[in-house]
Amino acid sequence: MASGPDAPTFQQIVTAQQPRLRSEAILETARDLALARDVRSVSMTAIARAAGLSRATLLRFFTNREQIFLVLAARAWRDWADAVEQILPSVSTDSRQLAVVLTESLAQRPLFCDLMAQAPLNLEYNVSLETLQEYKLQTVAAAATAGDAVVAALTRLGLFVSPQTGHELVTMITAQAAMIWQTSHPPQRLAELYSQEAQLTPAAIEFAPHMVRFISLLIMGHGGD
Secondary structure: OOOOOOOOOHHHHHHHHHHHHHHHHHHHHHHHHHHHOOHHHOOHHHHHHHHOOOHHHHOOOOOOHHHHHHHHHHHHHHHHHHHHHHHHHHOOOOHHHHHHHHHHHHHOOHHHHHHHHHHHHHHOOOOOHHHHHHHHHHHHHHHHHHHHHHHHHHHHOOOOOOHHHHHHHHHHHHHHHHHHHHHHOOOHHHHHHHHHOHHHHHHOOOHHHHHHHHHHHHHHOOOOO
């Protein structure tokens, strides 16, 4: 820490950090609520109450719930992309193993899957252009990171694909994961209906098996085994 007459005091440093710490606490609260319920059902009032804040105080940090969840979505994209970059080098046998590893990386991140579905449907509306721009820039960069890792994995499996193929595959895989996550996690009443009505059994989709098949088919379309 700098010293001298113009150096900031400990209290000044703490005070300067308080808005950032409060913002992080709000984001963590929203994240916990969304994991316990789902993104769509979490309101600003619920976040404020769980964070021990008034709604007016919460609005000093975030304009609305859409902004909060877009921040969380961008972070979730980066977390997933970093994980993909780390785990795909271990894939060395066949395209099915690659499909399984990618599916597991998604299944382990339920909030990410939920946010991917909610972003284009709800969250990208009613936010400032600056918020939307920052979110898009971060997600495009994360998708590029994951895409590069996918291309490298396919190359190790003996498939020769162009660099843009990775981004295309990531786009298709995450779009499918967003949709199937919602379908495979229906509201409780609908889940009960599936279990009671035999004719509706085909509608009760399981996330992991479906995604493994889907990703495997995508890879096969690029010459995989």
